[in-house]
Amino acid sequence: MSVEAHIKKVLHTIESQSPGQKEFYQAAHEVLYSLMPLLKEDERYDYFNILERITVPERTIIFKVNWVDDHGRIKTNFGYRVQFNSAIGPYKGGLRFHPTVNLGIVKFLGFEQVFKNALTGLQIGGAKGGSNFDPKGKSDNEIMRFCQAFMTELYPYIGETQDIPAGDIGVGPREIGYLFGQYKKITRQFEGVLTGKDIKWGGSNARKEATGYGSVYFAENILNKYGESLEGKRCCVSGSGNVAIYTIEKLYEMGATPVSCSDSKGTIYHENGIDLNSLKAIKEINYQSLEVYAQVHPDAVYTPVSHYPDGRHMVWDIPCDIAFPSATQNELNLEDAKKLVDHGCMLVNEGANMPTTPKAMEYLKEKGVWFGPGKAANAGGVTTSQLEMSQNASMAKWSFEEVDIKLRQIMRNIFDTAYETSVEFDCEGDLVSGANISGFRKVADSMIDQGSV
């Protein structure tokens, strides 16, 4: 069977065995086709049936989470943990609490995580989890009770050398605290079972900042490769959560001007540059809508999604040199890509996981826009989580500067690996292929070494 026919067969199996899991199919489609040059060159991957094996999670845990709201009513949500691949290390990846979470979303995120984690050069396997619980509008006590109930179900499957969850959308330091507290109460173990912990009780300096900072470091590497820099660049950032906020912070530090941010309800365009302190106050401390930002900054423009009949965001309509999609999957579509190209955007750097649709990616490539794929560009978060695990294991505490230096160096290594792999496979500068092939090769070769497990 030809390599192409083999890929089609594997994708067909995914489609028929995982009906409706469109995000997972999308992620698998992108990765498998990008592997063609490697699969043609090395027949071992076919012989050892790697494509079939690597697209099926090692373990999928689905559980019911019952919790009591502030009115004493019992509520029910789904909980998930997809332990995708442990060939190169213990399962590692975040938890997402959002009403859209379902098995297909968690599988796509877990699948991406396998290759991302391999690309970091660190010994971490891939997993992801979460719940369709919506933290928005819930009281602190409700969130605590939900996290406790979630952990009561999850704890038998995780551990510091087994599976180490972390945050993602809707799961930040507050939720990690409640999850950790419950794990400790049940197991009576104070161990590095979660990352993204508060500094006071085992967290790492710079983990909070790491995904956003790492994304900017990655963009800097791309720009430098082509004789450019961040200095003076106008940047559009989407999202206003953990990744977006620290992307904005680092962009300022590196001489760029971030002019936008967004949430699920609307977009802020602040031509003179986003006011980081008020953004942090609104989003990190008070969990308010971005509408509040426009109330305190009359020179900023707020456009609610209700402004457009199709409920779209206008963030990619804003003229910019660089785009940092940092909110969620498939948030940048073909129409958006066309706007970016029309406005002369030179680089799209993915802070979120799979934020660019396949058609938009194809268009950007055709138009010669540089592209930092999420698996590489947002790997700074999981990288620093592994640094947190190292500190926990050795009871060490590294300074902010020490962690930041390591993060910056690892982002450099990730760029070099993806770039050099693109050269090796005759697609110089195609970092999507470079990242996928190098991540896959490390995991697949380890699977071969370890036999039919």
Ligand SMILES: NC(=O)C1=CN([C@@H]2O[C@H](COP(=O)(O)OP(=O)(O)OC[C@H]3O[C@@H](n4cnc5c(N)ncnc54)[C@H](O)[C@@H]3O)[C@@H](O)[C@H]2O)C=CC1
């Ligand atoms: N937190 C981390 O360390 C990492 C996160 N990521 C990815 O980055 C992305 C953002 O995650 P976080 O910042 O951690 O989550 P978060 O929960 O802190 O923030 C998410 C932000 O996106 C906004 N949002 C959600 N849906 C939206 C939509 N349809 N349009 C516009 N805005 C929307 C939310 O309002 C919120 O401001 C996700 O794709 C996540 O998987 C990737 C690597 C690591």
Ligand SMILES: O=C(O)CCC(=O)C(=O)O
């Ligand atoms: O820090 C981690 O373990 C995981 C971060 C994450 O979920 C991601 O990279 O998408």
